[in-house]
Amino acid sequence: MSVLEIIAVLISVLGVTLTIKRHIACWVVNFIACLLYAYLFFEYQLYGETVLQTLFMGMAVYGFFQWKTAQQQKQHIVIQSLPLYKMWLQIALSSLLGLLFGLTLKWWTQASLPLLDAQLAAMSLLATYWISRKYLATWVLWIVVDLVYIGMFIYKELLLTAVLYAGFVVLAYLGWREWYKIRQQHTADSAL
Template identity: 30%
Template sequence: MTALEIAANGFATASIVLAGRNSVHTWWTGILGCALFAWLFAETRLYADVTLQLAFIATSVAGWRWWVLGRGGEPAPVTHAPPRGLALLGAVSSGVALGYGALLYHFTDAYAPFIDSFVLTLSLLGQLLLVRRQVETWPVWIVVNTIAVPLYLSRGLTLTGCLYAAYWCNAWYGWWRWRREASAC
């Protein structure tokens, strides 16, 4: 466990807990955590995760704006994703994961390229749903965390793996809380 892993996890944990509580502060803490994680994952040859962290930084800027201003200057409400759109995004995410995994497998020394790619694409799906404040973000994060925990533990990222297990619990809480907020609207 390194100081970099501890710092990355500290900011990421704050961001994830704040997201479950529907707090706008999830975004700036997330940007800092993602920047640190990009560095950590580059050092451990989890290249799809480096790409993911850079995408998270970009989407965090967009999410921060959406949560504060929404449409017409009002904060965006918690809503449900349309089922058709969700199914399409799930299919695209799976296809991209297989393609990116194949690229990593053939052209890099990546560890577990297909599993790492599924963490990448499903995390992007979860992040897009989070940006839009859609309840369905949370079941996606449950799947991501279920896959990520053994991946990170297998690379010696014990703190990260253990925290992702805690994030799995937070995702269940976020799903419960956001469903309540969406039904109240």
């Protein structure tokens, strides 16, 4: 456990909390957390996670502008349902891309756990994209992904990060519950 890991954990918790509250600053805070974790994961030879954190930084910029545009157009940040066919298609595509990325890591790097690392990276990118689109299903995907991450981080002896991801599971549940209530209220208000 390093000082960097402690700081990254604290900033990550703040970022997820702001995301649950649908506060646009979540994207800036999450960008900083990703920057710190990119460095940390590189040091632990989790290259898929390093690439993921770099891509998350790009997604943070995308998400910020998505939400900023909605604010500027005086639109509410509306929680949406994700059609099942679209959900499964996106999961299948992400799985395929994760496999290709994992094989690339396996063949061309000394990455630790390349296939698992890459699959988790692909699913995490999908979940982040779903957050930017305000899909309720994002929180369920995060719960599943974070549970698997916990095992990987314990194996890699990143114990504080494993605890962080256990906290992320709880926060993802709270995020789902919060967004579900907001969606139900919006649906009820629309019916009036």
